[in-house]
Amino acid sequence: MAITKLLFASLLICSMIQSSHGATKERLFTDLEKGALEITATPSRTGQGVVLAAGVDKLSITWKVSSTATKEAEFKIIKVKLCYAPVSQVDRPWRKTHNELFKDKSCPHKISSFPYDPTVKTAQSFDYTLERDIPTGTYYVRAYAVDAQDHEVAFGQTTNEAKTADLFSVQAISGRHKSLDIASVCFSVFSVVALLVFFVNEKRKAKIEQSK
Amino acid sequence: MPQTFETHDRTAEPEDIFHSDTDLLETIAAHHDVSDQVQAPKQLSPSHSSETGDTGSSMHGVSTKTTGKYDLPVDLEDKATVFKILSVAKPHMRTFHLSWISFSTCFVSTFAAAPLVPIIRENLNLTKQDIGNAGVASVSGSIFSRLVMGAVCDILGPRYGCAFLVMLSAPTVFSMSFVGGAAGFITVRFMIGFCLATFVSCQYWMSTMFTSNIIGLVNGTAAGWGNMGGGITQLLMPVVYEIIRRCGATAFTAWRIAFFVPGWLHIIMGILVLTLGQDLPGGNRKDMEIRGKVVKDKLGKIMWCAVTNYRTWIFVLLYGYSMGVELSTDNVIAEYFFDRFHLKLHTAGIIAASFGMANFFARPAGGYASDMAAKYFGMRGRLWALWIIQTAGGIFCVWLGRANTLVTAVVAMILFSLGAQAACGATFAIVPFISRRSLGIISGLTGAGGNFGSGLTQLIFFSTSRFTTEQGLTWMGVMIIACTLPVTLCRFPQWGSMFLPPSTVTAEQYYVSEWSEEEKQNNMHLGSLAFAKSAESEGGRRAHSTVIV
Numbered sequence: 001m002a003i004t005k006l007l008f009a010s011l012l013i014c015s016m017i018q019s020s021h022g023a024t025k026e027r028l029f030t031d032l033e034k035g036a037l038e039i040t041a042t043p044s045r046t047g048q049g050v051v052l053a054a055g056v057d058k059l060s061i062t063w064k065v066s067s068t069a070t071k072e073a074e075f076k077i078i079k080v081k082l083c084y085a086p087v088s089q090v091d092r093p094w095r096k097t098h099n100e101l102f103k104d105k106s107c108p109h110k111i112s113s114f115p116y117d118p119t120v121k122t123a124q125s126f127d128y129t130l131e132r133d134i135p136t137g138t139y140y141v142r143a144y145a146v147d148a149q150d151h152e153v154a155f156g157q158t159t160n161e162a163k164t165a166d167l168f169s170v171q172a173i174s175g176r177h178k179s180l181d182i183a184s185v186c187f188s189v190f191s192v193v194a195l196l197v198f199f200v201n202e203k204r205k206a207k208i209e210q211s212k
Numbered sequence: 213m214p215q216t217f218e219t220h221d222r223t224a225e226p227e228d229i230f231h232s233d234t235d236l237l238e239t240i241a242a243h244h245d246v247s248d249q250v251q252a253p254k255q256l257s258p259s260h261s262s263e264t265g266d267t268g269s270s271m272h273g274v275s276t277k278t279t280g281k282y283d284l285p286v287d288l289e290d291k292a293t294v295f296k297i298l299s300v301a302k303p304h305m306r307t308f309h310l311s312w313i314s315f316s317t318c319f320v321s322t323f324a325a326a327p328l329v330p331i332i333r334e335n336l337n338l339t340k341q342d343i344g345n346a347g348v349a350s351v352s353g354s355i356f357s358r359l360v361m362g363a364v365c366d367i368l369g370p371r372y373g374c375a376f377l378v379m380l381s382a383p384t385v386f387s388m389s390f391v392g393g394a395a396g397f398i399t400v401r402f403m404i405g406f407c408l409a410t411f412v413s414c415q416y417w418m419s420t421m422f423t424s425n426i427i428g429l430v431n432g433t434a435a436g437w438g439n440m441g442g443g444i445t446q447l448l449m450p451v452v453y454e455i456i457r458r459c460g461a462t463a464f465t466a467w468r469i470a471f472f473v474p475g476w477l478h479i480i481m482g483i484l485v486l487t488l489g490q491d492l493p494g495g496n497r498k499d500m501e502i503r504g505k506v507v508k509d510k511l512g513k514i515m516w517c518a519v520t521n522y523r524t525w526i527f528v529l530l531y532g533y534s535m536g537v538e539l540s541t542d543n544v545i546a547e548y549f550f551d552r553f554h555l556k557l558h559t560a561g562i563i564a565a566s567f568g569m570a571n572f573f574a575r576p577a578g579g580y581a582s583d584m585a586a587k588y589f590g591m592r593g594r595l596w597a598l599w600i601i602q603t604a605g606g607i608f609c610v611w612l613g614r615a616n617t618l619v620t621a622v623v624a625m626i627l628f629s630l631g632a633q634a635a636c637g638a639t640f641a642i643v644p645f646i647s648r649r650s651l652g653i654i655s656g657l658t659g660a661g662g663n664f665g666s667g668l669t670q671l672i673f674f675s676t677s678r679f680t681t682e683q684g685l686t687w688m689g690v691m692i693i694a695c696t697l698p699v700t701l702c703r704f705p706q707w708g709s710m711f712l713p714p715s716t717v718t719a720e721q722y723y724v725s726e727w728s729e730e731e732k733q734n735n736m737h738l739g740s741l742a743f744a745k746s747a748e749s750e751g752g753r754r755a756h757s758t759v760i761v
């Protein structure tokens with residue numbers, strides 16, 4: 001059949017493409033310069049056991065380039081991201097940390113992205129309100145310095161290397177709304193009532209017909 | 213009204229008794245012409261008269277004044293003898309369309325959560341185990357509800373059975389808006405899963421409207437198109453979600469609103485079924501005349517025949533690894549493409565949809581392949597065809613798990629879907645030959661085996677952190693190949709097995725052996741006798757005396 005031939009042909013082509021893809025070296029996280037950026041994130045509410053509310057609470061993020069940074073000349077853009085702490089990655093393989101940068105899923109939430117101004121040497125800060133699509137979890141903040149080819153060259157994070165210090169917890173919005181709940185109940189009731197009305201009506205008609 | 217079990221066993225799950233194709237139709241026609249001759253004085257189509265079933269007291273849409281003026285040619289029971297797919301003529305084709313669309317709607321709502329899992333898992337803080345357990349729950353509920361549905365159809369009739377189930381499960385779909393955590397999510401998916409029992413009402417209703425000659429094709433088409441709902445939902449839900457997001461809702465609210473769409477579909481289909489559907493084509497007077505003469509069989513005896521036949525269990529296992537893996541894949545594939553290949557939600561949805569949509573032709577094609585094999589090699593050909601198709605599906609599943617690029621994964625997935633779904637069709641091309649007496653129960657057990665296999669597979673491979681999803685798919689493929697091997701052990705003494713030739717037992721002896729001497733004296737076995745005669749073609753080409761080479 002023509003379809004089978006087409007399938008086999010595409011199969012061959014695909015396997016050839018795959019093998020000819022070759023060995024381009026993947027960019028690794030461990031190649032990046034550590035601690036090139038010094039960054040701190042202060043939540044708007046602090047204290048023992050405080051959980052920040054998504055959509056409401058803020059982070060005040062302060063950053064500057066470290067004096068020990070060597071690749072500063074390459075910095076073009078600074079990307080600040082919200083990252084999962086290890087405790088929020090347990091049993092959740094879609095948040096796993098990978099060394100290959102393109103595979104790494106531990107920092108999916110973008111906080112901010114802005115061009116790097118080499119003339120400003122002092123610490124800069126900005127506020128970030130936790131977005132309403134941030135899930136419940138424990139987080140830290142990481143900033144990547146990106147070069148002109150959009151490749152990361154250096155980074156800095158608010159926590160230590162073991163990712164145990166200076167973490168903060170966020171509680172997500174529930175996504176539920178009273179209006180949604182009410183609409184849901186209304187339609188459910190309508191469904192059940194419509195069915196019963198129909199059923200009872202027909203039974204009545206059948207009885208009337210039978211007695212005729 | 214007394215509930216005869218014969219109606220229950222034949223119609224409760226006559227799941228795709230025969231699958232598609234004109235060659236098979238001729239075989240079926242042969243079955244029933246012969247059986248008609250054998251039992252003409254008693255009733256019109258003895259082995260399937262029970263399929264009209266006791267439709268309860270609902271006479272909706274039936275006017276005692278109609279003189280049988282239908283768009284389609286009908287038989288003496290006013291059942292259509294022709295299957296005109298594009299017509300919506302009342303009552304036959306209209307019933308067909310109402311029936312498969314409501315079954316498809318239930319598939320849509322059962323698997324509606326699957327493509328949205330990447331959003332839901334963040335909102336509800338789910339772990340991999342929670343997601344896996346919810347998947348298991350979604351297919352487990354219907355194991356039980358399908359068994360109950362047969363009784364419901366007997367008592368209330370298929371129209372009410374369908375409408376009741378569809379409209380009473382609408383609240384379960386709407387209750388997704390209340391879900392706050394893993395427990396709620398699993399519970400709601402479990403409850404929504406009950407509505408997959410519309411499969412039973414769908415097949416039962418078809419059998420009141422279509423004559424037994426073509427019931428195989430009709431039921432098979434209805435089942436295949438219904439299963440497509442599992443594919444449609446992968447496309448529909450992400451698109452609806454995107455639209456709601458664009459209208460301004462946040463992600464965690466948008467998915468809850470998206471669930472209103474399947475909920476509304478339930479209500480709409482329920483109302484359509486109640487208003488446009490009718491239980492009987494007409495001529496209910498004739499139905500009452502015939503009803504008294506049905507051969508009543510005992511539930512216990514039928515169950516015993518089904519359960520002690522080892523072939524039943526082989527096919528329960530096999531269906532668990534063709535239909536079962538199809539259901540499991542419906543639950544995991546969109547999330548898999550989203551995570552592994554970094555696709556957008558609706559792109560992952562499109563790819564996942566093509567898996568389920570292949571049912572449109574893959575399932576009938578499997579039945580057709582089985583019939584072609586039977587034409588040349590008889591039952592042995594059917595067994596080989598099933599083994600080859602299902603094992604091929606397993607191999608492609610392994611390949612899917614091991615595919616590292618998007619294109620290879622998509623190709624592997626499509627081939628896997630063709631293999632698994634064609635295997636479903638091929639399975640039910642053989643099931644009717646396992647037993648004549650217990651056809652309904654065996655079909656029901658096989659169907660339940662499908663759901664059970666799905667739950668088991670999801671529990672082992674997709675609910676733990678032990679396997680990544682790609683490893684899970686690979687191992688699922690290995691398990692398919694392993695669990696298809698038992699078909700080599702299936703031996704019909706009159707036709708042989710894959711490797712062994714037939715013995716001297718004839719088809720008559722095989723089918724009549726299910727009845728005791730006492731029952732034979734009461735002529736209860738005549739239907740089996742007639743079936744055995746018409747099953748001669750399963751002997752392959754050698755069995756025909758006039759063979760054109």
